[in-house]
Amino acid sequence: MPGPISSSALSPDQLDALAAELTQAATRLRQKNNSNGTKKENLGTASIVANAGIAALRSLMTPKDRFLDLMLIPAAMGVLRVFLHWGALERIPRDCVTPISYAKLAEQLGAEVGLLRRLAWTLVAAGFLKQVGTDQVVNTPNSVVLIDNPTLKGVLDVVSHQVSAAMVFPKYFERYGRIEPTQQRGSPWTFSRGQPDKTIWEIMQEDPDEVEGFAKSMRVSSRFYPMPGPYDFSWIVDHPIEDKSRPLLVDVGGSDGEVLLSILRNTPSLPPERCVLQDLPHVLAMTRQEEEIKALKKVPIDFFKEEPVKGEFSGILTDVKPRLTLSPGALVYHIRRTLHDYADADALNILRLIAKAMAPDSRLLIVELIMTNPPTPFAAAVDLFMCITAGKERTIEMFERLTADAGLRITRVVPGKTSEMGVLECMKV
Numbered sequence: 001m002p003g004p005i006s007s008s009a010l011s012p013d014q015l016d017a018l019a020a021e022l023t024q025a026a027t028r029l030r031q032k033n034n035s036n037g038t039k040k041e042n043l044g045t046a047s048i049v050a051n052a053g054i055a056a057l058r059s060l061m062t063p064k065d066r067f068l069d070l071m072l073i074p075a076a077m078g079v080l081r082v083f084l085h086w087g088a089l090e091r092i093p094r095d096c097v098t099p100i101s102y103a104k105l106a107e108q109l110g111a112e113v114g115l116l117r118r119l120a121w122t123l124v125a126a127g128f129l130k131q132v133g134t135d136q137v138v139n140t141p142n143s144v145v146l147i148d149n150p151t152l153k154g155v156l157d158v159v160s161h162q163v164s165a166a167m168v169f170p171k172y173f174e175r176y177g178r179i180e181p182t183q184q185r186g187s188p189w190t191f192s193r194g195q196p197d198k199t200i201w202e203i204m205q206e207d208p209d210e211v212e213g214f215a216k217s218m219r220v221s222s223r224f225y226p227m228p229g230p231y232d233f234s235w236i237v238d239h240p241i242e243d244k245s246r247p248l249l250v251d252v253g254g255s256d257g258e259v260l261l262s263i264l265r266n267t268p269s270l271p272p273e274r275c276v277l278q279d280l281p282h283v284l285a286m287t288r289q290e291e292e293i294k295a296l297k298k299v300p301i302d303f304f305k306e307e308p309v310k311g312e313f314s315g316i317l318t319d320v321k322p323r324l325t326l327s328p329g330a331l332v333y334h335i336r337r338t339l340h341d342y343a344d345a346d347a348l349n350i351l352r353l354i355a356k357a358m359a360p361d362s363r364l365l366i367v368e369l370i371m372t373n374p375p376t377p378f379a380a381a382v383d384l385f386m387c388i389t390a391g392k393e394r395t396i397e398m399f400e401r402l403t404a405d406a407g408l409r410i411t412r413v414v415p416g417k418t419s420e421m422g423v424l425e426c427m428k429v
């Protein structure tokens with residue numbers, strides 16, 4: 001039987017090209033390391049190296065190996081959730097050197113040793129744990145990173161729900177047709193739960209534990225992306241505005257205020273009392289308790305209805321020069337990680353309502369993952385997860401179409417430094 005290398009689909013020339021790509025990535029990393037770049041910037045380059053390496057390794061695998069590799073992913077995901085739930089990784093020494101026997105670990109967890117070993121084998125196969133001899137195991141950097149990391153645990157919780165919904169795709173598309181899911185009722189997620197006539201929120205509300213678990217995992221997973229992100233808000237403070245009561249920054253769908261808090265803390269002199277936190281009434285009732293958040297204006301909204309913070313110039317033409325007066329409205333509207341929850345028609349409605357409220361000098365900042373075409377593996381996975389709840393991630397071209405239809409033009413694109421989460425600055429056409 002041919003080995004994996006001999007049956008690789010790669011020719012020697014292609015292997016040379018891959019090796020050259022890796023060398024180039026290593027050179028870039030070395031240059032960054034020698035320069036004064038921040039650790040975060042270097043992380044970006046490190047991921048280029050990792051992606052080049054992963055691409056090279058995948059190309060070396062036979063189609064059969066690749067298929068078998070794929071089968072391991074959902075299994076490892078399930079076992080990781082069990083291990084995190086049991087606190088199993090914490091009981092293995094963190095130094096990635098000192099082993100613990102399966103028997104001792106099983107005893108500490110109150111689990112049957114036979115079961116524990118089988119579960120652990122999945123993580124050994126997936127590279128999260130390393131087996132020593134036949135009956136001992138050690139942590140690896142891949143497992144240690146998960147210990148005490150609520151963000152990654154939260155991401156895993158959210159993703160595991162999406163993965164189980166993805167498994168019923170064939171039946172879903174048979175029932176709803178081979179088209180993009182656009183409705184919150186009858187999304188693959190609600191279909192997979194056997195309640196297609198309800199929304200995800202209506203289904204979850206039947207089980208308070210699920211509501212709590214989901215809210216918690218959404219909160220922590222939102223930290224997966226850097227806050228406040230790559231956009232420099234300091235210009236707002238210096239911007240000349242005569243009307244001292246004019247709101248400077250409105251966060252539409254701002255949840256519990258965590259993002260605004262981070263913007264405020266990174267933008268000295270931006271007064272919290274001139275910033276507005278908007279969300280559904282029940283969400284605003286649970287905002288955080290930091291002083292800056294207490295000082296914010298809180299305005300309950302439904303972003304499918306009229307935006308209440310409106311700004312409009314009314315002009316008086318005189319013989320000398322036009323005199324403009326400005327009614328209080330926001331200088332900047334900000335909507336982060338929210339449009340991706342919706343298909344185009346709903347996202348367009350939200351944008352149109354914000355655009356209608358904007359003054360000619362207002363900016364709208366759309367903060368979302370900006371996909372490349374084709375997307376990176378991470379973005380492709382996230383987009384598919386969004387598809388499961390009838391939302392979508394978008395490329396810059398998709399955002400250009402959407403904003404143009406809403407009467408907006410993109411004036412600046414600020415790409416993420418350490419993630420694909422970028423900022424689109426828009427003004428009214």
Ligand SMILES: C[S@@+](CC[C@H](N)C(=O)[O-])C[C@H]1O[C@@H](n2cnc3c(N)ncnc32)[C@H](O)[C@@H]1O
Pocket residue numbers: 222252253254255256259278279280283301302303304335336337338341
């Ligand atoms: C995915 S979260 C994003 C939260 C926050 N912007 C962030 O970046 O972490 C979407 C937010 O939209 C809010 N939301 C959902 N439907 C809404 C509606 N109809 N009107 C106003 N806010 C809504 C949710 O409560 C939630 O806080």
